[in-house]
Amino acid sequence: MNKISGNQQTTGNLSAVIRDDFWGRYIQLVQEVVIPYQYEALHDRVPEAEPSHAIANFEIAAGRRTGEFHGFVFQDSDVAKWLEAVGYSLRLKRDPGLEARADAVIDLVAAAQQPDGYLNTYFTVKEPGKRWTNLQDCHELYCAGHFIEAAVAYYEATGKDKLLNTMRRMVDHISSVFGPEEGKLKGYDGHQEIELALVKLYRLTGEEQYLKLSSFFIDQRGQEPNFLRQEWESRDRVSHWSSSPASSIDLKYFQAHIPVREQTEAVGHSVRAVYMYSAMADLAALTGDRALRDACERLWDNMTGKQMYITGGIGSTHNGEAFTFDYDLPNDTGYAETCASIGLIFFARRMLELEPDARYADVMERALYNNVLGSMAQDGKHYFYVNPLEVWPQACTCNPDKHHVKSERQGWFGCACCPPNVARLLTSMNQYIYTVHGDTLYTNLYIGSELNTTLGGTAVAVSQQSNYPWEGTVTFKVDPAEAAEFGIALRIPSWSSSAEIRVGGEKLSLDENVEQGYCVIRRVWNAGETIELKLPMEAHRVYAHPELRADAGKTAIQRGPLVYCLEAADNSTPLSSIALHESAPFTEHFEASLLSGAVVVNGQGSRIQQAGWSGGLYSRAKAPVEATTITAIPYYLWGNRGSGEMKVWIPESKA
Numbered sequence: 001m002n003k004i005s006g007n008q009q010t011t012g013n014l015s016a017v018i019r020d021d022f023w024g025r026y027i028q029l030v031q032e033v034v035i036p037y038q039y040e041a042l043h044d045r046v047p048e049a050e051p052s053h054a055i056a057n058f059e060i061a062a063g064r065r066t067g068e069f070h071g072f073v074f075q076d077s078d079v080a081k082w083l084e085a086v087g088y089s090l091r092l093k094r095d096p097g098l099e100a101r102a103d104a105v106i107d108l109v110a111a112a113q114q115p116d117g118y119l120n121t122y123f124t125v126k127e128p129g130k131r132w133t134n135l136q137d138c139h140e141l142y143c144a145g146h147f148i149e150a151a152v153a154y155y156e157a158t159g160k161d162k163l164l165n166t167m168r169r170m171v172d173h174i175s176s177v178f179g180p181e182e183g184k185l186k187g188y189d190g191h192q193e194i195e196l197a198l199v200k201l202y203r204l205t206g207e208e209q210y211l212k213l214s215s216f217f218i219d220q221r222g223q224e225p226n227f228l229r230q231e232w233e234s235r236d237r238v239s240h241w242s243s244s245p246a247s248s249i250d251l252k253y254f255q256a257h258i259p260v261r262e263q264t265e266a267v268g269h270s271v272r273a274v275y276m277y278s279a280m281a282d283l284a285a286l287t288g289d290r291a292l293r294d295a296c297e298r299l300w301d302n303m304t305g306k307q308m309y310i311t312g313g314i315g316s317t318h319n320g321e322a323f324t325f326d327y328d329l330p331n332d333t334g335y336a337e338t339c340a341s342i343g344l345i346f347f348a349r350r351m352l353e354l355e356p357d358a359r360y361a362d363v364m365e366r367a368l369y370n371n372v373l374g375s376m377a378q379d380g381k382h383y384f385y386v387n388p389l390e391v392w393p394q395a396c397t398c399n400p401d402k403h404h405v406k407s408e409r410q411g412w413f414g415c416a417c418c419p420p421n422v423a424r425l426l427t428s429m430n431q432y433i434y435t436v437h438g439d440t441l442y443t444n445l446y447i448g449s450e451l452n453t454t455l456g457g458t459a460v461a462v463s464q465q466s467n468y469p470w471e472g473t474v475t476f477k478v479d480p481a482e483a484a485e486f487g488i489a490l491r492i493p494s495w496s497s498s499a500e501i502r503v504g505g506e507k508l509s510l511d512e513n514v515e516q517g518y519c520v521i522r523r524v525w526n527a528g529e530t531i532e533l534k535l536p537m538e539a540h541r542v543y544a545h546p547e548l549r550a551d552a553g554k555t556a557i558q559r560g561p562l563v564y565c566l567e568a569a570d571n572s573t574p575l576s577s578i579a580l581h582e583s584a585p586f587t588e589h590f591e592a593s594l595l596s597g598a599v600v601v602n603g604q605g606s607r608i609q610q611a612g613w614s615g616g617l618y619s620r621a622k623a624p625v626e627a628t629t630i631t632a633i634p635y636y637l638w639g640n641r642g643s644g645e646m647k648v649w650i651p652e653s654k655a
Helices: 021-042 052-059 076-092 095-113 123-126 140-158 163-175 192-207 208-220 227-234 270-287 291-306 338-354 359-372 393-398 418-427
Strands: 434-437 440-443 447-455 458-468 475-481 482-489 500-501 518-525 531-534 540-542 554-559 562-567 578-582 586-591 596-606 623-632 650-653
Touching: 021 076, 021 095, 021 227, 021 418, 021 578, 052 076, 076 095, 076 140, 076 418, 076 596, 095 163, 095 440, 123 291, 140 192, 163 208, 192 208, 208 270, 270 338, 270 578, 291 359, 338 359, 359 482, 359 562, 393 500, 434 447, 440 447, 440 458, 440 518, 447 482, 458 482, 475 482, 475 623, 482 531, 500 518, 554 596, 554 623, 578 623, 596 650, 623 650
Parallel strands: 440 482, 578 650
Antiparallel strands: 434 440, 447 458, 458 475, 475 531, 482 518, 500 531, 540 554, 554 562, 554 650, 562 623, 578 596, 586 596, 596 623
């Protein structure tokens, strides 16, 4: 193994050591169950799961077996994301057995690389003469990007550079094909990903060529003459997915309708969008490009202020897995793909690195605790691709408009982008807790952890302890190597109605110290000093914007960062007959027997009596109503007790 030399850059984030009961269990689940399970799934050795073919494709491309390519054109990326998750996991805990399996996969990937550096099993096995002829659909740069991210993560964890060198050769090949120079393609991938990956490679190696190539792909997107339109016309207007000519191309779907610095609204495929926005934020931070940063802020405001579900889900239609328009957030047909929320978390973290504004961390927390966490079953072996806010199982089965919605998590997918994406996020969560600006440490997530960093030139150890998200008391211990002045900033969540902070037992005035949603505590710190943050955790109602038609006359329940839902297992069906009394108080209790244990919320409401209905299909008379007690559980836990109805937004009625 060789050490990276040259102008090595930091990765732009802080890595804490997580010591947290809630998240520690999930990280352990990923390490002990999810990663091994996904390894078996990639090798097509899980009988109840849809075959992946991903490893088989590499074996064919490497000449180790004969056969045909199977799966989607982007099937390679599943292997890359698994390797990236392995890298993060090994950084947390060395595992010789897992490392040996990963090394064998890396050997296979390297063996599939072509002599000129090109790496992609679809075009090596199935269409070797058509490289770089369909950037719109075929994900060549997207797959390369995921392998770059995997290579960086694996090198940082193990010091082994085989995959890193493999991908540097691939990037050299890409640089020979794309760029502003005469004779090169002035193009970019239909699915963004390589842009943010190249930034990671630059930060690891310090080589400017990687940063320049990332900037080229971002700058070229949406310029006229439009590359994707020209490429589409050169293919006689046919796509990879259909041999019939199309009458038009939807450039908004690829965020390629106008140059990125001119974009003001989140449009098109939601995962592509947030991957691109993440790269834009990276480049804005590294280059000081104010126009790029302004675009990021505009797009963030539109996406999270007008097109985001209360769970942190984005992308409201299954048609293109895409954004639609402002305030169009249907609950029962919504898409809210897991990967999109993960990309939103990527974007949020990068915006926090640009500016310490708690609104970014608030969204990061919302997406993490609800949409992303809810996508994986408690057994670590079943997943949601789509994360709706209302489910009627029979409708999902019988109504073609809801075919994308599932009432139970699946063992695997033909398009399995989401499961390994969850694994790589959860094993790298230690990079999302803190950011540093100047000599101030900003706390973005309340996750029990230990951090060693430098603030104001002084080595500082910070530990955080809590029983979050069930309880709102968080304790910090600050241990500088010597007495020194620096800042510690604590996020005051937007869901919190009040907060109390004490430093060394002395209450702090929030009115004088809160800046952009953070309470900034600047002082001379001595070893062993403590901070106590108290955030009252009470279940409360949330209401939607008047223009959000799907939620008119309804309310949702939230407690701390957790959104709650009604599930058939706790409330008899149909859930559509239940209304929550608008003035009734909530009661809460921790129920250890509910799956992994959770706070359950009860409230008073009413239910339409079906037994009293005698009017046929329609009637002039209303059905009788009876009082009922509703039971709500955290959204992330729904669907773990069998197929059944679920809903987040509940009609509200007078008591």
